[in-house]
Every structure is written in C-alpha cells, then in structure tokens.
Amino acid sequence: MPVRQATATGSVTATGPAATSDPATAAGPAAAAGSPAEQGMAGLLRPYAWSFAAVVLLQVIGAVAGLAPLLAVVELGRALLSPGPVDHGHVWSVVVAGAAGLFVRLVFTAASAGIGHVLDGRVQLAFRRRLAARLGHVPIGWFSRRRTGELAKVVGQDVSAVHPFIAHAPGELVSAFAVPLVSLVYLFAVDWRLTLITLIPVVLAVALVPLLMLPARTREQEEFDAAMGRIADSVVEFVQGIAVVKAFGGSGRAHRAFLTAADDFVGAFNRWVRGVSQVAAGMQLALSPPFVLLVVLAGGAALIATGGMAPADLLPFLLLGLGLTAPVAALGHGLDDMQAARRAVGRIKDVLAVRSLPEPAHPVAPRGHRVELRGVRFGYEAGREVLRGIDLMLEPGTVTAVVGPSGSGKSTLVRLLPRFFDPTHGSVLLGGADLRGIGSRDLYRTVSFVFQDVRLLRASVADNIALAVPYADRDDVVRAARLANIHDRILELPRGYETVIGEEAGLSGGEAQRISMARALLADTPVLVLDEATAFADPQTEQAVRRALATLEGDRTILVIAHRLETVADADTVVVLEDGEIVERGAPAELLARNGRFAAFWRSHRSALADETESRTESLAETESRTETESQIESRTEIETHDGVPRGDEAR
C-alpha cells in the first residue's frame, strides 16, 4: 500500500533497480569493497538490513495476499458455473477466504509502509549526521570552492530525495515483480495458451521501450538537463543582480537572459516530450485495462469456441491478467524520480568521498611557536599557482605585515597557517613541526584568526564569543568583548549576553567582525592571523583591531594582511607579495631606503591617504587638546625622509 510522504520538495516515486541505492545491493559485500564513499553508504545501511528485510517481506506477503479476493471470485465462478447444484458451504468458505486475504493484505502492507517510513526517517537522520561529520573534517579550503547553499542542499533536499529508495523502492519494487510472478504461475497452470495471449500487451509495451532509449532521446534528455541548469544560473543572476538591473534602468538584460533561458528550457523540454510522449502514450495505451481486457476476451472467446477451454477458466485472466502489466508500468513511471534520486545519491557520495586533510598517525607537539614557510607553492587548480615558492620566517614576539596588490596571493598565504589548505609543494612549520604532523586540536589551540567573512551562529552572544572555548568563564568572555570594543553594544541588546543573534537581535557586519575579534582574543592563542581589511567596516571595528594588535604584544607571533599605513609602519617585518612571490622583505625603514617596490607602494598609499590625514590634522589642530596627533604626523614625515622608521617596539 503506497503511503506517501509529502515532502517539501515533492514526493517522488522511484521504482527502479538502481544498483547503488538499492539497499540490498548497497549493503552487500561487493559494494563494501568499493570506494570509501560506497563503504560509507553501505555502512550506513547495514544496521538497518533486518528492518529492510522486514519491510520487503511484509510487503510481499501483503501483496500476494491481495490476490486472495480475486481468486475467491474465480472460485465463486467455478462453483456457480459448474453443472449441478451449488455447494453453499464451499461458496461461503471461498468468500471468507477472500475476505481474510484482504485483511492480511491491509495489515501487512500497512505495517510494511509504517516500518518503511520510520526506517526512512532514521536512515535520513543517519545520512545527515554522516554528512555533517564529514563536512566537519574536510579541508576548510574545500569550502571556499563551493557554495554553502549547494552543500546545504546536499544535506537537506538530496537526502530527502533518497526517500523513495528507502521507503518505497524495496517493498513496492519486490511486490511489483513478486505478485505478477505468482499470478503468472497460477495462470499457466490454468491455461498456458491464454496466458501467452494475455502477455501480448506486456510484450507490446516492452517492445516500445527501446524507442525511449534511442540516442536522439538520450541527447534530448541531456539537453533538457543542461537547459535546466542554465535556468537555475540565470535565475540566480536575475535575483542577485536585481538591484543593479533596476538601478540601471530597464530590467531588460537580466530579464531577457532569464526569458531566453526559460524559452530554451521549454524548447528542450518540448523536444524531449515530443520525442517521448508518443511512445509513452503508446505504452500507456498498451497497458491500459480496456486494451488488456479486450485482448484477454478476444483470446478467451476464441479458445472457448474452438479449443474447448472451460468458460470459468476465463475469469482468472480477467481478474489477474491486468496485474501482469505492473512491472512494466513500474519501470516506465517514476523513471525521472529514479534518476533524480540517483543524482542526489551521487552528490551525497561526492561529499562523503572528500578526503579530510590527513591527520597524523603520530602527532607531534609543536615546540614553541615560530612559524616557518619553506619553499611553499600552492594552487587551487593544477597549472595555476597562486603561491610560487614562499620562504618566510615568523618569529615569536614579532608582527609581520603582508602587503601587495589584490590578486597577489596574500589571502591564500595567511590561510595556510590555520591549515585551510596544505601546500602543494614545500611545507609550513609551526614550532619546528610540519603542520601536517600536528594534531588538529593542537594546531587550533595554537593558531587563531580573524578574517573578513564572519558568520555568527543563531545562538546567544556569549556562546558565539565562546565558540572556540566552550567552557569559558563569563568574566573572560566579557573581557574579550570589551577588548574587541563590542561590550557596550552587547549590553544594549534586549538580553545582553544571552540575546540570541538572528532571533532577538541582528548585528551589522562590523559588529559581527568585532564578535569574531572577541572570539580570537578569548582563544588567546600564541599565533594570530589577521586580515586588517576587517577593520574598515566602521571606525569602531578599526579601533578594535588596532587595540587587539597593541594588546597582544609579548611573545605572540602575528601575521597580518596590512591595509593601514600605521600597521605597516609598526610591523617588525614587511613582506611585499606580488604574483605569488615575495619581491621584497625587511624592516619598513630598510625597505623605504631601498626605494624599490615597497617604497613605491608606500608613496602611492601616502598620496591616497594624504588628504585624509590633512583633514584630520586641520580639524584637530583647531581643537587644542589634540596636538599630540601632530607629532604622530611628524613621525610619519620622518619615515618619508628616510631618517628612520619608528619600529614597532619603539612606538610602543
């Protein structure tokens, strides 16, 4: 009995033998020998093998019992049509047997469907947990190449799309073949000639199947899929670009692109439908009850008239013959859903197959926190290196500033430290140990980072700050929040530190970045990696970053993508990155004196900054209390005259 679960994405029926997802196969030893992903799927399904068996068994018993009432009609016919007086007792026992069959069918199929769906829920939860666990271990860098929405879809919709395989396919598929098989045996026993005739519609329908598999059809199907993909792309573009589209008059372009994609899609759909529909309609017709009945009656009439078949023997064919079409119908319908489910399973397996950054078998503990990059090369894709041979030493107690034009590889470089990626060549060493040899727990206890793309969890502010230090004291959390310049703002929230972000209050981008600063400050790791661009969301965040850099002195190793001149001037070492290579390095003063790339960069930055500083000086000079700032400007002037650069420690 088909109990249907209406999912958000639509309930789908899949009734095909998909090797990868048919649990019977997937749980088998053959699949287990395959890729890790397959092992994952099989491993996931193995604990449920008995439940699956129960679902199938119950369904088959129920479905076969469903034949009982039809057979009862047949027996009733034989009794009534037989010459001589009718045996009342026999008739009533036949009727009771039919009713009993119906009852068995009701109970067993209901049980099968119920168990199947509960099982489905469990398997889906297990799949999702497995996916979450895998996603919790893949290299962080892997995420940057993917859209989160896409991955969320795998965990959500794709797992749901497997539903028919688990809840429906095993039982329905087996019974779609078991019931006709039983009927066929019975019918052969009754009259083999009429059985063959009854099979004519099935043969006709099957004969049409190859027409659905023609190369042209396959091509149309592929075009259809491609057009569907284009529609999805154009919709995303349409929606994301809507503000631009509107602001630049006439929603023409994107709208047209969408409509073109839509028309293309409908065209492809049309071609596909036209190619398939006549054949499909023909199949439907061949399998339709009136046609099957006509064939059976015509054959039966001929056999009764000429072959001496007993009229009563016609009845089973009228009643059971129709059921013989079930397997073909099952194969024909739900083909789309089956393919959709198979694609979904493919995507799930892709995610499960992603390898984590290998954890060391014998983790080494870093000694100290000097960071060293040795001959590091890295590319996101083969043949296009983003970093091309980086040698760099970051000493404890120093600040290293990375500068360089956009696209020079700065962000990639700093992301190697928290091991978002492993270098393709060379190595990154922390305290003398290769990052690949350090356990991830140790690594993240040593390295923390503040990057621009901050997302807060829908959880309390305190939990958000303490995310990396789950058992932190409230006092420590508050101290970190103060340092990150966000404490006052938190107190303004409806429930202070207990406010659930995203439900009770929203925070701006800059505020979110300050929360992220607080996280890093609370984690209090000896190595800190920071992207200063973060600071530019608003002045408060800028101050937070600056304060953090000033507070975190001492023994820490700090690597910062510098955006502000002050940071560059205060750094112990400046590294100029261009096109994936370090073109200059040294103390800021040294580099200025060398009058190379850094000096050019400095001048362009200064000219860009000049009027701002001016404006600040002019305005501030008028307010007497602010004259100290002028000395800061003077000290900056010194830099330009190459007299000497205030080293970070001097300035402090």
Added chain:
Amino acid sequence: MIRMLLRVLGPEYAPALRRTVILMTVTAAAEGLSYALLVPVLRALLGDTPADAGPWLAAFGTAVAGYAVLRYVSDLSGMRVGTTMLRGMYHRLGGHLARLPVGWYGAGRVGEVSVMAGQGLLQAMSIMAHLLAPFIAALVTPLTIVAVMLAFDWRLGLAALAAAPVVAAIQVRTARSTAAADAERHERDKEAAGRVVEFLQAQPVLRAGGRAGERFELLDGSLRELQRASRRTVLATLPGAVGLTFTVQAVFTGVLVLGAHLALGGGIGAAEVLTILVLAARCADPLLSLSDIGGKLRSARAELDRLDTVLRTEPLPEPREPVRPVRHDLEFASVTFRHGGRTVIDDLSVSVPQGQRLAVVGPSGAGKSTLLQLLARFHDVDAGAVRVGGVDVRAMSTEVLMAQIAVVFQDVYLFDGTIEENIRLGRPDASGAEVRAAASAARLEEVIGRLPGGWAANVGEGGALLSGGERQRVSIARALLKDAPVVLLDEVTSALDPVNEAAVHDGIERLMAGRTVVMVAHRMRTVRRADRVVFLDGGRIVEEGGHDELLRRGGRYAGFWEISAPAEADRAASA
C-alpha cells in the same frame, strides 16, 4: 486546485486548461462506459451460448478503439498544454519578478526564488502533465463503473456506491491533517537548512575550538527535529491511506458477499454476478491509487501555493500620469519608513540642493543605506515623501526616476559576461570609445591588462573572478558611463587594499564632479569631500552641519571619528 492553477497561470490559459480537463474526464468516463459491454460479452461467454459473444466483443473492440483515440489525444494534449503553460508560467514569473521592488529581495530570496523558478515551477506544472489525468481517471472511472453496475443490478450497485462518500470524506480529512504536518515539516526543513549553512560557515571557528569531532548540538538538534517532523507526517498520512484501503476492501468484500448471497438465492444469474465482481475489481484499483496520487498532488499544490504567494505580491504602484522632474535637487520631507516591524527611518527631513554633496555618517544599523534605497525607490516610504527635483519619486515612472540616478552599491554584483558588457549596462547605446573612457576614468585599465583575455575576459558569476576593489571599479565605470545627474554612493571600504582604494577614490571623485550626490561614508576622507554632513542614529538625524564645524562642536560626530585618535595619541606621546 484547478482554480488555483488558473489564478497562477493567468486567464489566457483558462480555455486550454478547461478543454484538457474536459477531455480527460470524457476519456475516464469512456473507459468506465466501455466496461458496460463486458456484461453481455461475459454473459454469452460464461453462459450456454459462447458463440453469441462475437458481435458484443466487436462492439467492445470498437469502444476500446474509441477510448484509445481519446486517451492518446488527451495524453498528448495534457503534455502539450503542460509545456505551453510552463512557458507562460516562466514569462509570467519573470515579468513579475522584474517588477517587484528591490526591497522585496531580502537575503533568503535568492535560494527561494531560484528553487521556485527551477524545480518548483516544473513540479507545479507536472500537475498538468502527469498528475491530473490519473487523478481524474481514479475518480471518474470508478464512478462510471458504479453507474454501470447500478444499471445492471441496483442492489450490488448501491453496495458499491456506499464507498463513494467514505472515500470522499477520507480524502478531505487526509488533506487537512497532512497539511499541518507538511507545513511543519517544511518549517523544519528550512530550519535545518539554515543550521547546516551556519555549521558550514562556522567550520573554521568550530575547529579552532576542537569541536569539529563532536556532534554540533545546534545542528544535530534541528536534524532530530526534522526526523520527528517527518515521522509526524507519516503518522498523519498513514490513517488516511489505511482508511482508504480498508474502505475499498470492505466494500469489495461486501459486494462479494452480497453477490454470493444473491447468486445462491437465485436472484441473479451467475454470469451477471461474476461480471459485476470483475467490474468491482476494476473499481478498486484506481481508488487504491488515489492516496498515492493525492500525496503527489498535495506537494505539487504546495509548490503552486508558493508561486501564487509570489505572484500576488504587489509591485510598487506606477503613477498613472508620470511627472518628469526638471531640477535635480533632493529632498526627504518628514520621511518615516518601517521594515520588518522596525522603524528604520523615523520622521527624517533633509534636503540636498542641486550640485551639492551630502555625506551620511553614523553607526551600523542607523539607516544610512536605507536613505539611498528610498531615493532609488527600492521601497516606498510609510509617511512623508522623497522628492527628486521637487517631484515625489512615486509620481515618476520607474524609467524616468532611474534615468536620474546612478548608484554605486556597497556589494557590487557583476553579471557573468565581459567587463565591457558589465560597464555598458550603464548606457547600452554608448560607443566603444565612451565605454573605454569610462573604464579608464575608473582606473580599470590595469585590471583589464592583468586579466587573460583583457576586455573580452569573463568576470564569472557575480564577478567572482575579480577582487572586491576591482568589482567596485567596474561599478564606478558603469555609473560614470551612465552620466546621471544624481549620484548615490554606498561607500565600500572594507575589502580594499590601499592600491585599490586609491583607484576607487579617484574614480569616485570623477563621478561626483558637478552632480548632486548623497554618499554613505565610512571614512573621513570621503566625508571631507561633502558640502554637508548628517550624523544618523536610530533613523534620526542627530547632528547636521559641515565636517569641520561638527568636529569643533565635539558631539556625537566628533566622538565617532575620534575613536581612532587615542591609540595614535598614546603612541605618539610615548614616542
């Protein structure tokens, strides 16, 4: 259901849809009626004169042929109408999305709309192509068969008819009880999807806390909830499905018992009873498939509901007699704007004389960007008026208003195409030389030089192949090319390295020359270029005046900028 389908489709498809539904109904009835001929056929075959069956069998053959033609035509027509409607639907949805106010496009919309326009639409339209015909057949054919049974034997016919009200009641009840469970499940689905996104985005931090290994409770909780919700959905569907099966089987058993009783009592011929039982079996199969089809229909309907909701969202009203402004001064007159239950702009008045520059400064969430959005009429105000050249923006046609304004957004979206195409969006009829001039004024040449393919280089979806600063420069070039009298700038300063920043500022300076400008400013350097500054907090103007004047006043504005001063001062003092 049909009514909803018609509303979503629009009236022009009503005749085609109605024709198809009628065709499907006739086909289903023809199937039922053709079975009437089974009675004389079987009476002859099962009786004493099998030879008499010939003519009746021929008649049945003719009926089946008629049914075949009808069925074939109606199947093809269903698919054809389905595709035509699909096309119409895409155009309707596309046109509607283009008219919806930009304000409607919040954060979650991208995913929602793309799912809707992709699979959602297809699923909604599958009602036409795949679901409607079986559904109609599952209802109409059994009813016709029961009518045939009634004609041959009223007692057995009535017994079979007893199923009708029960089946109807079960369908209605199931629809109602599953609706709630489905809605809850949909909610849980969304919730879980949100948690997954969160979990993914928080990965770096979670790992930093060494928490990647353990189950992340926020996510796991929502996954468990999802499982519970789907179990509830099953529980809501199961009684209906079991009830339906039970009813159909009970009635079949009833007919069987009654038939046996009548036959034994001699009240009816054996052939008639057997024929009617064959017919009853023909009734049962389609009825049993109802719960299956019903489930599919319900989820397609849910999709249809979502489409309907979007299509019923009203675009901002267009004026009947649009006014064209002649001046380019800007004015907010006692403007109040609420969004998501919050007053974002609170009775705010400010004006910008033609050719002047107004800087808007304030803490995050003060409503700065909203001011720009109201000028561009991404939303309509709740009270007061926004005027360009003295004309209320609501009195202008969208084209005229947009022709007055060039906007540089905070987050720049580029279309997947070449840089040139993206710039040309500013003025589609611009000459190649003009496009190049705009690009060069925005200092794009070095970017173009760096890209493999130069001008013809593709920028990727959303401009993903360019850095933030580079995208910003493209958007400035676009605005320069548009050459509109009013410029709105939502300053982007994060994500810019110094080189980009200098380039962006150069471009912006050129863009502002001689135009009326409103800029949301995060950096003092930009503010210096403004004639006047308003300091915004909580949707109200807290301070207003020239930059220097406000600094001297030492109020909120001064405090806002001075935040950066003490650290410098400390350092300078100790140096």
